[in-house]
Amino acid sequence: MKYFMYFLGIIFSIMVIISMIYPFVKTYANIEKLPETYYFLVLGMDTTDVNEKVSRTDSILLVGVNTKKEKILVLPIPRDLLVTINNNTLRVNAIYVKYGAKELINLLENMFKVKISDYLVFDYGLFKEVGNLFAPVRIYVPKDMYYEDYHQNLHIDFKQGYNYLNGEELLYYARFRHDAMGDLGRIQRQKDVLFALMNAAKSSGMSKIIKSIDIVLKNTVNSFDFKKLFSLFLVSKNAEINFLNLPVEIVNDYVKLSSKNAEYMHQYLVKFEEPKENKKIWVTLINNMESFGLSFYTVTRNRWTNARGYLIEIVDILPNVDGIKHNKSYIFIKTPEYKEKILEEIRKRYKNETFEIVDIKGNEMVYFSLIKFLSNNYYNTLKSDAIILVGSNL
Secondary structure, three states, X not given: OHHHHHHHHHHHHHHHHHHHHHHHHHHHHOOOOOOXXXXXXXXXXXXXXXOOOOOOEEEEEEEEEEOOOOEEEEEEOOOOEEEEEOXXXXXXXXXXXXXXXXXXXXXXXXXXXXXXXXXXXXXXXXXHHHHHHHOOEEEEEOOXXXXXXXXXXXXXXEOOEEEEEOHHHHHHHHHOOOOOOHHHHHHHHHXXXXXXXXXXXHOOOHHHHHHHHHHHHHOOEEOOOHHHHHHHHHHHHHOEEEEOOOOOEEEOOEEEOXXXXXXXXXXXXXXXXXXXXXXXXXXXXXXXXXXXXXXXXXXXXXXXXXXXXXXXXXXXXXXXXXXXXXXXXXXXXXXXXXXXXXXXXXXHHOOOOOEEEEOHHHOHHHHHHHXXXXXXXXOOOOOOOEEEEEOOOO
């Protein structure tokens, strides 16, 4: 009898284990394999209900996935991009509400010459729902953020440094607009939230992943099914994710895209590599000033106006790295062949500032500590040709 009960105990334990893992095994067995190249559209609505009639889409993201190269490209489309549809000229952020998802997809397919297979329309409340699932979510706040808007029930009070936020706080962080960077700052914060949620998901159990996908499907307007979203998650776990910059021309209060720049972006999206003939020197500029009353982003962008042949990335986060003194300027040259050209450009744009050129080979600990700091704040410097820390505004 004792052995019989022991045997029943084993059988019961096996049944419990099977019942626990069966949903995950079933999920893996039925996942839909993505094609080698796959594109989809993500639209963010500035509302709490994606079915509500609103005047515009707040965010437009064209996403490309290459499963073979394990790369994901995210191209934000400026809201004020001027386009023509049905003989009407208007901003791209009005297309979805006025003409629907199909017409917007057709427009972008013709613009960039890629096949967009799916779309997803979300509102900011999604950050709250998914954020609560993975809370607390670790995110770095570069500067103190405070704002009260009782009409929108918006209450923001975050301190500089690492914050651990719940879903509602993530929503507030993503919706914050009141800084000198305007829409560019809002886009960066949305990017921060997406990366923070992705990192939280990667370290979570499968049950939370499945639940998060279910939340996305139920709280968005989309053309996806569970299997495809689960496949996307599996690809993104190990993929290199890069945010692209659409090269546009600013005209008054809107922007325009030339056919030449549209073709450049087409080549980038199709090959998942920057076209060699358009290769620019990538410079990452970091605010290393402890006290700076102005917007580092705005000042630096103005200083580097008309910097032809350069791709400028601006980081307004004070680095806390051993070996780096605040209020001092440094240059780390990653691509030696561009050294003289970069130094000449620096001398031209910072005439009264002295920069210490740091030899990476002799200062590996300082360099990799700086890279780690930037990586922790969701800045990818793999393609940077130079990293420059600006210690004063002379």
